[in-house]
Amino acid sequence: MTQEQSMLEVIQNIPNQILKRLQASGEFSQKLTGVTQDKVLIVASGTSYNAAFTVKDFTEKKLGLPVTIDYPNHFYHHFNESLYDERTLYVFVSQGGTTKTVLETIEKVNNLGGVTVSLTESLATPIAKAAKISFEIGSEKEPFIFRTAGYSLTAVTLYLTLLAVALEKGKITKPEWADFYNELVGLKKDLPEVMTLAEEWYQKNQDILLSRKALFFAGGGSLWPIAQEADIKFMEMIPIFTNSFEIEEIIHGPQNCFNDSMGFFFLVENKMDEEKAVSIDSFIKKEVGAFSQILTTTKTDSEMLYIASKSSNFHSLVFMTFFQVVGFKLATDSGRNLTQKMYPQIDHYINKTVEVK
Structure with missing residues (x-):
């Protein structure tokens, strides 16, 4: 299979993956029952950060939930624990599920008694296991390190997560939830x-x-x-x-x-x-x-x-x-081989992930 066929296929399969994720939407209301925090803090980096930024505008305008986004390294090293707020829902996004700083940050919030939610590619990852509530984003082990499906599926999973919280809090009605859900389904076309x-x-x-x-x-x-x-x-x-x-x-x-x-x-x-x-x-x-x-x-x-x-x-x-x-x-x-990093040797200088056992 050529690079062109394989990466194009990943992008072309995104509508089907979104529909599949939407069809499992009942999981969100089930796992988030009783979660009624007033605001949301999403910890993410790179493409995951941008997916969180994508849902922020909708969540604040249509769901009435304030959203703050922070980078894992900044949150971990600069978060003032005296400002910890039990009315905040802490959401952690790591597509690979092994980012070291994200894992350490979840553990910090867990120790403070916070409600932690993780979004990862697999529930078998360390980050998914560490969070109190965990969801798969549905990108099904994306074969390229340059994320396309990962971005789109992370955004959709965040939408479903925050729609479920808004419904649980009474910020939206069931008919309103259904309208938003059907609008997401329409993306398939x-x-x-x-x-x-x-x-x-x-x-x-x-x-x-x-x-x-x-x-x-x-x-x-x-x-x-x-x-x-x-x-x-x-x-x-x-x-x-x-x-x-x-x-x-x-x-x-x-x-x-x-x-x-x-x-x-x-x-x-x-x-x-x-x-x-x-x-x-x-x-x-x-x-x-x-x-x-x-x-x-x-x-x-x-x-x-x-x-x-x-x-x-x-x-x-x-x-x-x-x-x-x-x-x-x-x-x-441009002649780029998208199956490889430009500088794979960077892993010898800095390791951002934890070992999966």
Whole structure:
């Protein structure tokens, strides 16, 4: 099996994996019975952090649950135990389930008496065993270290976790839960369509993308986390220098480094951000002479790329699928072997995981 077939198959199988995870949604209400914490703190890093950031906007606006996100190393070494709050639900995300700092952090919160929830690829991992409540994310041992299914399935599993907590607390009704659930199910149709769009768009822009020396991603609202995840994916997979910003922040200090060897992506989901993106896009094309592309949820006849989705709450996952496909195509055409780390010898210098016995 070639690299292209195998990684494309992973991405193409994401809709089926999401549906399978959704069909087991009863597990969440069962395990989270009696969990009525008022707020949520999610500890995660890398792609897992971005998945947590993806669900934050929805959870706060639609479920009424405040969400804080922290990195494992920062939380472990800088958390003031006197600020421990029993009304906080502590959620730990580690796709591999063996991240050393995450495991140590769970043990710290357990010792304080906190309610700990883990999301991992397998319930047999040390982190899943250490948490008081554990869920599998459903990515079924993803074969690539550069996570695509892992991101999407982590986000969906977080949605299901927090929907169950909101239902348990009475923040939403059962009919409202069902509406959100059905909206997630609808992604099974949206995702294959955006995969086709991504391949078609890439073929048209292949040459200019391959000539870029750096790529910038900027997003507003629930698409800011997607800009961050696209940033990581392109950086580690291609590899290429990347950076990401909230949509307005990119035009402040960062614009001083812009040049015509760069490429820019703007992700917008409302009229206000769209107007900003159009202005910045025009500046980049006319004054900098660089490649720029706006992706929008609004159907348009302009040069903006319309990302179609019937979901008003979960369309961010559709946007990320677009970048998963484009990132993969660009990495493959750049000659990158995605089955290997760029520097596998780094494991001789630092080990971030615990041994699985």
